[in-house]
Structure formats: C-alpha cells, structure tokens
Amino acid sequence: xxxxxxxxxxxxxxxxxxxxxxxxxxxxxxxxxxxxxxxxxxxxxxxxxxxxxxxxxxxxxxxxxxxxxxxxxxxxxxxxxxxxxxxxxxxxxxxxxxxxxxxxxxxxxxxxxxxxxxxxxxxxxxxxxxxxxxxxxxxxxxxxxxxxxxxxxxxxxxxxxxxxxxxxxxxxxxxxxxxxxxxxxxxxxxxxxxxxxxxxxxxxxxxxxxxxxxxxxxxxxxxxxxxxxxxxxxxxxxxxxxxxxxxxxxxxxxxxxxxxxxxxxxxxxxxxxxxxxxxxxxxxxxxxxxxxxxxxxxxxxxxxxxxxxxxxxxxxxxxxxxxxxxxxxxxxxxxxxxxxxxxxxxxx
Amino acid sequence: xxxxxxxxxxxxxxxxxxxxxxxxxxxxxxxxxxxxxxxxxxxxxxxxxxxxxxxxxxxxxxxxxxxxxxxxxxxxxxxxxxxxxxxxxxxxxxxxxxxxxxxxxxxxxxxxxxxxxxxxxxxxxxxxxxxxxxxxxxxxxxxxxxxxxxxxxxxxxxxxxxxxxxxxxxxxxxxxxxxxxxxxxxxxxxxxxxx
Amino acid sequence: xxxxxxxxxxxxxxxxxxxxxxxxxxxxxxxxxxxxxxxxxxxxxxxxxxxxxxxxxxxxxxxxxxxxxxxxxxxxxxxxxxxxxxxxxxxxxxxxxxxxxxxxxxxxxxxxxxxxxxxxxxxxxxxxxxxxxxxxxxxxxxxxxxxxxxxxxxxxxxxxxxxxxx
Numbered sequence: 001x002x003x004x005x006x007x008x009x010x011x012x013x014x015x016x017x018x019x020x021x022x023x024x025x026x027x028x029x030x031x032x033x034x035x036x037x038x039x040x041x042x043x044x045x046x047x048x049x050x051x052x053x054x055x056x057x058x059x060x061x062x063x064x065x066x067x068x069x070x071x072x073x074x075x076x077x078x079x080x081x082x083x084x085x086x087x088x089x090x091x092x093x094x095x096x097x098x099x100x101x102x103x104x105x106x107x108x109x110x111x112x113x114x115x116x117x118x119x120x121x122x123x124x125x126x127x128x129x130x131x132x133x134x135x136x137x138x139x140x141x142x143x144x145x146x147x148x149x150x151x152x153x154x155x156x157x158x159x160x161x162x163x164x165x166x167x168x169x170x171x172x173x174x175x176x177x178x179x180x181x182x183x184x185x186x187x188x189x190x191x192x193x194x195x196x197x198x199x200x201x202x203x204x205x206x207x208x209x210x211x212x213x214x215x216x217x218x219x220x221x222x223x224x225x226x227x228x229x230x231x232x233x234x235x236x237x238x239x240x241x242x243x244x245x246x247x248x249x250x251x252x253x254x255x256x257x258x259x260x261x262x263x264x265x266x267x268x269x270x271x272x273x274x275x276x277x278x279x280x281x282x283x284x285x286x287x288x289x290x291x292x293x294x295x296x297x298x299x300x301x302x303x304x305x306x307x308x309x310x311x312x313x314x315x316x317x318x319x320x321x322x323x324x325x326x327x328x329x330x331x332x333x334x335x336x337x338x339x340x341x342x343x344x345x346x347x348x
Numbered sequence: 349x350x351x352x353x354x355x356x357x358x359x360x361x362x363x364x365x366x367x368x369x370x371x372x373x374x375x376x377x378x379x380x381x382x383x384x385x386x387x388x389x390x391x392x393x394x395x396x397x398x399x400x401x402x403x404x405x406x407x408x409x410x411x412x413x414x415x416x417x418x419x420x421x422x423x424x425x426x427x428x429x430x431x432x433x434x435x436x437x438x439x440x441x442x443x444x445x446x447x448x449x450x451x452x453x454x455x456x457x458x459x460x461x462x463x464x465x466x467x468x469x470x471x472x473x474x475x476x477x478x479x480x481x482x483x484x485x486x487x488x489x490x491x492x493x494x495x496x497x498x499x500x501x502x503x504x505x506x507x508x509x510x511x512x513x514x515x516x517x518x519x520x521x522x523x524x525x526x527x528x529x530x531x532x533x534x535x536x537x538x539x540x541x542x543x
Numbered sequence: 544x545x546x547x548x549x550x551x552x553x554x555x556x557x558x559x560x561x562x563x564x565x566x567x568x569x570x571x572x573x574x575x576x577x578x579x580x581x582x583x584x585x586x587x588x589x590x591x592x593x594x595x596x597x598x599x600x601x602x603x604x605x606x607x608x609x610x611x612x613x614x615x616x617x618x619x620x621x622x623x624x625x626x627x628x629x630x631x632x633x634x635x636x637x638x639x640x641x642x643x644x645x646x647x648x649x650x651x652x653x654x655x656x657x658x659x660x661x662x663x664x665x666x667x668x669x670x671x672x673x674x675x676x677x678x679x680x681x682x683x684x685x686x687x688x689x690x691x692x693x694x695x696x697x698x699x700x701x702x703x704x705x706x707x708x709x
Binding site for chain 3: 077116117118121122124125128129131132135136139147150151154155157158161178
C-alpha cells in the first residue's frame, strides 16, 4: 500500500463520512417535508427558500438547548449511550460499494472504503451492536420509561435480526459471496437480486424497518405509551445524536437494500452509451444515490401511512410469520440451487 | 334489543380471507392513497405574506366613532353595557362643560370607557344597541399582549383619531342603517317578546 | 511487526477488561466490560486472519447473548444494598472450586497437541471458504449433531414457554 493510496483512502473515508452526515441532516428536512405533503400541508418553509436551511436551524437549536443530566442517572453511561449509537450507525458505511472502481493514471481507485471478504457479516455484526447504545442510554437514565423503551428496542432488534439474517443467508446462497463489492458487481444491467429473491427482499425490508426503529415498528420511542422511550431523559445534542443516528441508519439501510437487491450502482442499458470507466463510476455513484433516495422516501412514506404495531403484534409478526417465511425462502432457494441434483435423484 | 332508529349498522366480523390476512394489498392501497395526497393542492395560507380576506362585517376590535366635526358621539347612555352578554363594558359618565362642544357631541359624555378584551366575545350586540352610532366593531384584530391589565382597552385605544378616521362604509351601509332604525329587529328585543 | 504490538495491546486489553468484569461492583458494568473483552478477542481472531470467526464471535456473543444478559440484569434491578452478604464458607468454597478448575485447565492445555511452527502454519485456514469446506467435509457429523442440540434447546424453550399443555 503506497502512501498515495493511503491518502486517497483517508480522503475517501472523510468524503463518505461527510456525505453520510449531510444525507442524514437533509433526511430530517425531507422527513418533515414529506410528512407535510402526505398530510396536505406545506411543511417547513421559513428558513431559506423552501425552508432549505431548516436542518441548520434545527442543529443550532439542538446545540443551544440546555443540556441536562439527571442527578440519579449513571453519568458515564448516560454520555456513552448516544455516542455508541452514533458510532455503530457511522461504522456500517465502510463496506458499501459506492460505485465501480475508478481508473486514474493507470491506478485503480475503488469507490469502496474496504471490500471485506466477510462484508455481509460485518454489516450484520455492526447492526447487532446498534442496540447497545439504546440499551445503555435507556438504562443509565434511571427512568422507567427509558428502561422500558430500551428493553423493547433490544427485544425487537434481537427478534428481527433472526429473520433478517436468514433472509440474508438465502441471498448469500444465490450470490455465493459475502463481499458487498462482489454482490454489487454481480448484478449488471437488470440482473438485480430482487428478481431472484422477491420474498427475501420483502422480509429484509420489513426487518430493516424494525432494525432502524422506524414506523410502523417505532415501539421503543412510542410516545403514546412511553413518553419518549429510551431518549425520554435526553436533551440537547445527546438527544440530537440519538435522532441523528436513526437517520444515518435509515440512509445506510437504504444503501444496503439498494446494494443487496437493486443492483447497487448498476443501471440497465448504461454500458451501451458510456464506455469510459471513470464516467461509469461517477454515473454509478449517481445511480446508487438515486436508489438510496428512493428507499429513504419509501421509509418516510411508510412512516406516514401505516399505524404503529401493538407490541404483541410486533412479536407475532417477527417470530411466527417472518422467521418461518424466511426459513421457507431459504429452503426454496436451496431447492432451486440443487434442482438438477434433486431431479437426478428422483429420475434415477 | 329493539332498534330505536334504522340508522344503526350491524358490524359483520367475518373471518378474513387469505388475501386479507396477508395485509400487503391493504398496505399498498393505503400507500397509494397517501401518495395521491402528495400531489394534492395544499390549502395552507402562508400567513404573514398572504392574508385571508376578511368579510366586510368581520367583528374585530371596537372603535368609538367621532362625528363629522370630530366630536365624540358617545353619550355614556350605558345601553351597550346593558346589551353586552359578557359584561365587558364599563363606563363613567360626565357632564360636558362649556367650551368643550368641539370635543363632545352632546351634553353628557363618557369620562372613561373601558372594554375588557379578555371578556369580550365579539358578538356585536353593543353595536346594535348603540342609539348614537358611536361604537362599532371593525376589521382590525386585537393585539396579543402580555398582561391582563393591558387588555382592558380604554378610551385612548378605542376612540378613533381625528387624523385618520376608520372607514365603516362596508358595515354601515344604507341598508344596515335602515335595519337599525327598526329596533324591534334587534335580537334582544325579539328575545324579550318571546318571553 | 505491527501485528506483534497489536497482539500485546489486545492481549493486555482483554486481560484488563476481563479483570474489570470480575471487579466491577455494578453487574451492568460487568456485562459491558465483558462485551469489550469479546471485542478484544475478536481483534485477536482478525490478527489470526480468521475474519469469519471474528464476525461470528461479535454477532453471536456481543450482538445476541450479551444483549440478553444485559436485558435480564437490567430487569433484575441489582443494587449494592440488596446484595446478600456472602458467608465466609461460601467464599472459601468458591475459591477452592475455581482454583481446581484452573488446575484442570492448565493440565489439559499442557498436554494438548503441539502447536505447529508459525512458519508452516496455513494462514488461510480461518477464511470462510476453508472453514466451510472443513466443517462440511471433515466434521459433518459433529456439526449436524450440534444443530440437533440447538433444536433440542429450542423445543425445550417452547415447552417452557407454553402456558398449559393439553
């Protein structure tokens, strides 16, 4: 690894980090605008033209608000909680391929921070750690609503991780690789995995909603029952971190869904018109972001359409419907992959 | 139980079909409905820039009119205070001294005239009751203020200034004037008759 | 060279946090230290070029089992005040029992097979392809038997969870 390559990597990491934060920031604006439009309102339109500076105003508000730490709380863990939440949210962007490799001056620059050969597992591991921030924060608040929110969050995440994992296993069986770069590269044109794994995609997207604690699965912060859920006691930028982490998670989930099931940076027919790999890389980046924006929109669209689940319904859906369905999906996938062997077995 | 009206509907709790149990069609149709709303015209009025047009007879903050010579029309007869259902109006009358003819139209005038804007319900009965065409409700909105005392408006706020008199041509049309001459149409009088 | 330093750093951290698990007064802190210990051990796996094992270690232990531990401990509401005072006999017996366990561990490790020389050690053994081939060719029966063990545990959990069995 040359020094130039190292510098490129560092710059690329910073760019991705900045983009992640920017997208998350503007997701808050988009959420408010989309919510307003779906409800026949206009939404924020005071700060700047069309309210475009609203996230800035929100951020200033978050920073300026008085910061309170409850005297009965566990001070150390109370501060660590939102930090862990933010850390795990930002860590997932590492393995996502943002575009095909660029070729400048005979050197190959991949548009991916690192193409781990266990990328899918890494993603899954980091997602499973996301619950710690919420649990630590909720417990350290020393408030019954926070604790209940934290417990709901953790049990919900554990339940839906199982179905999510099994649906990913079915996907990995068809792709034959755990590297996200390879998965994206294996879906040129319209050979998207969603056509091979429609049921798996459905399960995955439902689980993604549950894992990001978004409606209709936003039980942990269900304000009709639990005040603010795990962030009841939080204020100022620590609350901002919790809310921000949710939007980053949403962005990353959209990126993962696009990469896993919708061809990542691939777009049909583009190879016919554009031949220069660098332009392809740039266009791939744009396509990926189009897909991501669409899925972020879907996240918000669902949030402002569907009512929240009841807790027992949530658990029923997770354990009694999604897990059997994902196992069925796994069996069908396995059967399809082994079809010649099975046919051979019966014909003989 | 015997049905009292024929409007009640029997709720049928049928076993859901397989398609209904999937919930997905219902979810998608719901999402299409919200998506249609996305493109719908928004009825929002952006307030400080756009102001919704008021009706000509909107009942806002009161005004105590002056006559064509600039003298106060109010004679402190107290009919408005009697008519007021919220008992928001109080006044103290005084006798006009010689030399004040340009200030007060008649021999008696209101030394103080106060309307408690927190009590006022803006019904307009004072306007109907006034025999001297002195008090009117206008299109102006009552300001939001910080204390209760500030919201008891005295003559300094209620009486119109000589320099820019308030235009009442929209509500004080000839028809309205004609109507007001027949006092039996005023609803408190009708109410008395009914009793 | 860097890996050696990293090994010592991770080893130091894992031992330190392992001790913190034992010495922490608050059970929730203990669990969190244990999670950090798992991370350092996962780091050791990565140093051994066994990324799959590291990832699975994080997912299973840190991501699932410790969350359940935390879950239970948070619900128990353990405080310093409510902790029952342990008698001297209990402490003594615990010391003897754990000491015996240590002796057994040391003894078994001492007689374990010789560790191959680093020079002729296959560094790719921990990668997922090699691991999968080993598991599903050489150790297929034990692998499947272990899945039956999990199935039995699952059936047991369902039985316990049922309110009444007709």
